[in-house]
Amino acid sequence: MQVINSSKTYDVAIVGSGAGGGMATKILSEAGFDVAVLEAGPFFDPAQDEYRTQLRWPWESPRRGASSDRRSFGDFDAAYGGWNLEGEPYTEAPGTRFAWFRSRMLGGRTNHWGRISLRFGPLDFKRKSIDGLGDNWPIGYDDVKPYYDKVDKLIGVFGSRENIKNEPDGFFLPPPKPRLHEMYYIKGARKAGIPVIPSRLSILTQRINNQRGSCFYCGQCNRGCSAYADFSSGTCLIFPAQKNGGKVELFTNAMVREVTTNAEGKATGVNYINKLDRKEHHLKAKIVVLAASACSTARILLNSKSSIHSDGLGNSSGMVGRYLHDSTGASRAAFVPELMNRKRYNEDGVGGMHVYTPWWLNDKKLDFPRGYHIEVWGGMGMPSYGFGFNPNDLNKITGGSIGGYGDGLRDDVKKYYGAVIGISGRGESVPQKDNYCEIDHDVVDEWGIPVLKFNYKWTEHEVKQAKHMQDTFEEVLEASGGILMGDKPGKDRDYGLTAPGEIIHEVGTTRMGKNKQTSVTNEYNQLHDAENVFVMDAGPFVSQADKNPTWTILALAWRASDYLVEQVKKRNI
Amino acid sequence: MKRRDSLKTLLVGSVAGGLMVSGCAPRTEKDTNVPEVPQLPGYGRNEAEKAHDAKVLAESFLNEHELETIAVLCDIILPSNAEFGSATDAEVPEFIAFIVKDMPRQQLPIRGGIAWLDNHSNKLHNLAFKACSEEQQKAICDSIAWPGKTAPELIPGERFFTRMRNLTLTGYFTSEMGIKDLGYEGNRPGVWDGVPDEVLKEHGLSYEKEWLAKCIDQSKRTEIAQWDEEGNLLT
Numbered sequence: 001m002q003v004i005n006s007s008k009t010y011d012v013a014i015v016g017s018g019a020g021g022g023m024a025t026k027i028l029s030e031a032g033f034d035v036a037v038l039e040a041g042p043f044f045d046p047a048q049d050e051y052r053t054q055l056r057w058p059w060e061s062p063r064r065g066a067s068s069d070r071r072s073f074g075d076f077d078a079a080y081g082g083w084n085l086e087g088e089p090y091t092e093a094p095g096t097r098f099a100w101f102r103s104r105m106l107g108g109r110t111n112h113w114g115r116i117s118l119r120f121g122p123l124d125f126k127r128k129s130i131d132g133l134g135d136n137w138p139i140g141y142d143d144v145k146p147y148y149d150k151v152d153k154l155i156g157v158f159g160s161r162e163n164i165k166n167e168p169d170g171f172f173l174p175p176p177k178p179r180l181h182e183m184y185y186i187k188g189a190r191k192a193g194i195p196v197i198p199s200r201l202s203i204l205t206q207r208i209n210n211q212r213g214s215c216f217y218c219g220q221c222n223r224g225c226s227a228y229a230d231f232s233s234g235t236c237l238i239f240p241a242q243k244n245g246g247k248v249e250l251f252t253n254a255m256v257r258e259v260t261t262n263a264e265g266k267a268t269g270v271n272y273i274n275k276l277d278r279k280e281h282h283l284k285a286k287i288v289v290l291a292a293s294a295c296s297t298a299r300i301l302l303n304s305k306s307s308i309h310s311d312g313l314g315n316s317s318g319m320v321g322r323y324l325h326d327s328t329g330a331s332r333a334a335f336v337p338e339l340m341n342r343k344r345y346n347e348d349g350v351g352g353m354h355v356y357t358p359w360w361l362n363d364k365k366l367d368f369p370r371g372y373h374i375e376v377w378g379g380m381g382m383p384s385y386g387f388g389f390n391p392n393d394l395n396k397i398t399g400g401s402i403g404g405y406g407d408g409l410r411d412d413v414k415k416y417y418g419a420v421i422g423i424s425g426r427g428e429s430v431p432q433k434d435n436y437c438e439i440d441h442d443v444v445d446e447w448g449i450p451v452l453k454f455n456y457k458w459t460e461h462e463v464k465q466a467k468h469m470q471d472t473f474e475e476v477l478e479a480s481g482g483i484l485m486g487d488k489p490g491k492d493r494d495y496g497l498t499a500p501g502e503i504i505h506e507v508g509t510t511r512m513g514k515n516k517q518t519s520v521t522n523e524y525n526q527l528h529d530a531e532n533v534f535v536m537d538a539g540p541f542v543s544q545a546d547k548n549p550t551w552t553i554l555a556l557a558w559r560a561s562d563y564l565v566e567q568v569k570k571r572n573i
Numbered sequence: 574m575k576r577r578d579s580l581k582t583l584l585v586g587s588v589a590g591g592l593m594v595s596g597c598a599p600r601t602e603k604d605t606n607v608p609e610v611p612q613l614p615g616y617g618r619n620e621a622e623k624a625h626d627a628k629v630l631a632e633s634f635l636n637e638h639e640l641e642t643i644a645v646l647c648d649i650i651l652p653s654n655a656e657f658g659s660a661t662d663a664e665v666p667e668f669i670a671f672i673v674k675d676m677p678r679q680q681l682p683i684r685g686g687i688a689w690l691d692n693h694s695n696k697l698h699n700l701a702f703k704a705c706s707e708e709q710q711k712a713i714c715d716s717i718a719w720p721g722k723t724a725p726e727l728i729p730g731e732r733f734f735t736r737m738r739n740l741t742l743t744g745y746f747t748s749e750m751g752i753k754d755l756g757y758e759g760n761r762p763g764v765w766d767g768v769p770d771e772v773l774k775e776h777g778l779s780y781e782k783e784w785l786a787k788c789i790d791q792s793k794r795t796e797i798a799q800w801d802e803e804g805n806l807l808t
Contacts, residue, residue: 042619053617055760058747060616062626062671065747070622080619105619153800160787161804171804174789177767183778198787205789206798206808214794216762343772348759382760383752388742403719403735405650409742410657414755 003271006283010036010249012564013270013285015256015300018108019550020536020557021291022233022241027561028289029246036283037238038254038272040292041080041104044111044234046224053078054223058384065384072101074384078224078232079103079112087446091453098324098437098454099501100295106252107234108293109504110550114352115201115221115230116375117157118547119148119555121166123362124428127543131369133430133461137542138514138523141168147555155231155554156208158350159200167358173206175199175354176217179347181378181421182355184336188480189357194374194472199356202231202551211240219381221351230351231550251283257449258304258313259288259533265308267533273447287532287564287573291557294539295324295437298509299452301520302439312439314527314535319520320510322436324456325429325544327505328372329498330466330489332473333422334482335394342418347379359427359546368464372427372546374472380418388413397483421482425469428546430461431508435500456500466495505549510539525560532573536560634674635683642687642703643669643737649714650741657754665744672740679736686733693730766791 011033014021021037029035044051053076058064061075068075072082081103090100103109122141128134145168152171159172175198178186189196203221207214212235213227221230228235242248253275260268260282269284290297298321304313314320359371392412395402440453470488477484489496500506513519516528521540527533536557538549545552567573613626635643647660647669660666673679687702690713694702698709705713717723717730718738745751767788773779799807 050615051617055762056616057749057752057760059749060614062613062629062668063675064668064672064743066672066676068625068675070625075616086621149804152804156798158789169804171800172806173798174806175787176765177780177785177788179765180768180772180776180778183768183773183776183780186781186784187778198784206794206796208798210797217765218760218762220760338776343769343775344756344758345769345772346758346761346763347765347768348763349765380757380759382757383743383746383755385743385747388746389739391738391742401719402721403738405714405718405734405738407652407654409651409738410654410754413742413746417755 004279004281006269006281009269009284009286010034011285012036012287012289013038013283014289014291015270016108016290016292016296016537017106017238018233018291018293018537019110019553020538021289022107022110022237023554023557024289024291024536024561025248026237026241027558028564029241029248030244031561031565032246034247036249036251036285038251038256038270038283039104039106039108040255040275041106041253043250043252044078044080044106044224045239046078046232046235047226047228051224052226054220054226055218058382063385066386073112073222076220076384077112077222079109080105088451089443089445090451091440091443093453093455096455096457097499098456099499100452100454100506101501101504102293102296106238106250107232110231110233111224112222113504113548113550115203116352116548117200117202117231117551118373119168119170120144120545120547120552121168123166124543124545124547127370127428133369135431135513135542138512143523144552144555144559147559148551150558151551151554153208155202155236156204156212157200157202157551158198158205160198162197164195164197164358166362172200173204173208176205176350178354179349179379180342181336181339181418182353182376184339184421184480184482185376185423185476186355188476188478188482191479192472192476194357194476195360196355196357199353201350201352203350203352204229205350212236215350217348217350219348219351254281255447255449256292256300257447258300259290261304261306261309261313261530263308265306265530267313267530275447278447287534287568289534289536289564290539291536293537294507294509294541295452297535297537297539298437299439299449301510303450309529314510314520314529314533316529317517317520319518321438322433323431323508323511324435324437324454324506325431325508326500327503327544327546328427328429328458328462328465329424329503330469330473330496331422331424332470332477332488332496333420333485334477334480335397335416335420335485336480336482337398337419338481339419339421340398341415342380344380348381349379353377366468368461368468369430370428370461370465370546372425372465372469374476375424375426376421377424378418378421392416394419420485421477421480423473423476425466425473426503426505426546426548427462427465427469428544430459431543432459437509454501458494458497458500463494463497466497470495505538505544507538507541507544507549510535511542512540513542524563525556526563531567534560534564629671629674632674634680635670638701638703639684639687640666640670642690642701645703645710646737647741649710650738651745658750660741660745663745663748663750665741665748668744668748669740682733682736686729686736689729689733693727764791764794
């Protein structure tokens, strides 16, 4: 089939419309560049009724919101796809495991995430200096701080000024008051001697401009907000960029196969497949920004082979795909008898926790490196598929029979509604060169593109961290008045440690560094091997702190975009 | 509409899991000649999802006997009370008919479970379960409804009954009637300004003063935020 050439040459082709791609779109179009944005999925706008899942009732879905292969987090979650994408498989090396969450749609995975928006702190950029493991970033907190500040003001994040050493404060909107189950958690945390502070989420408790509304407390940020009161890349970056009169051309359902390069090894644009008619196109561009997500970007680079870039574009070091790492995770729940037979009122709140525990043991000698934060969940939420299963299992604790039938089941469900508190740890793993993704030459996706094969194993560091989490969870939950549910996962189950990829914080596949032999991009997200190619997703992360990566992706993409503009002005690109 | 008629409309994809149950008005001749095209009102589906839903709606899996048995079981599991209707009043059988088509993993356990139940009631009473008297039906349920107390040879029945109880309750509490029964008050625009005072009091809790000082003053939520250079909010 013939490749169809774009009639014009764009200043910049941006691959991916998530956090990094959205930020690049906004900054580069406002700098006057002629920008093409290529997104592998369809258009999405939560304000338009045809896309809207917010404020829908469970019975509006015939499967009552159940999850499916088409939407892993249920019918009403905004993120299309998830753990499975039909026609786009990936493989895992024998004996290893990686769960890869992908969302093909405008805004990518910013439509799904929990809006937890934490800055990396000074220690998070220099962990090797502390524990001798992994590598330091080539940049530090002071390099990124001005961009965190700008992201806070542009997008909005609530939180509180706490002056905690490695949890930098920002330009915060005021947080919402804690809910009842969070009051119990606060009580428990105080008793257990661990800190608890208002959470930091990119949700507008107060307006920040006239284009976006303030939160109306439906608790459904994961469904996408019709008032644009939470952050997603489409609603907060790409639509505003389009409205600002910049030259932004959006190509949806455009699956990028490779970056094309010329005889000097410089990028000339991208080849993509239009998913609607399966035709292959070449889009010409002077600069290419890859922001397809850490693993998708690695895949594109590795599939972009030429005589100059024989191992894939940007891969002269052999580091593309290596140092892949995700956050650790573990959870536990408890039944709180004092929360039985609750008085009913609307406690939806914001979509996510109102309080959390930042890592508190930076100064303590432990048997594992690095740390984790604790997230809290619970409350009288809206039922969906699965609600009412095992309706009286908690009778095991309170006394009474399990099972049965009849009107009494109603009372059981109502009695226990909102009486469970759960907590989850999200921690930092130590990046390993031998945890990586590579091209699986045996398998192509339905577009004919060779797929990724994952090789990933946790080390003892992560397992020990999960053990510490479980011990802490028990202490805090019991101090909250909870009776622990289920068995404590032991060594045989790696202490409940989630599989790599499951926390959806995967980073590191195109890590930044000063040494071209051991890194893929420089400290401005620019490929060592091709100066007109940038990576603006989480690929350039040297290490993923216990903080959710989105705020750092945004800050670094802004910083890299400013650098890109400056380099073009200086005629260096 | 009688239950039997209403169950008929569940067959051969003529109805979308409770969302398009036809009213009780008698059908005109024209209606019976034009087959209904199964469809759902929008709920934010993308193209692939619309295609999937259309395909599932057009399929049939459970037969009339199976659906009737499910309806009997649903109402044993969740009968009506003075305030609220039964599981079938909340259209739970319609929900189960859809879910069994939509989740193929449910098909064998549900079909096999109903067959087990009939086989068991045939042995006891020489009648299919649905044809047994209410007393006989409940006696059978008593023998399979209490995990941990089930005779070993009846374990397959217990597994099936547990599955049916789960589907019945989840179907009910995700219906409009069930949500009202539960008392869930959210899923509407509002302003969260903390736990009601009387609830805090009841739980012996109170907000810490320093914590409250950090929280949003809801009268200012529509004011556009501005900060000083240190990040202190000015508005």
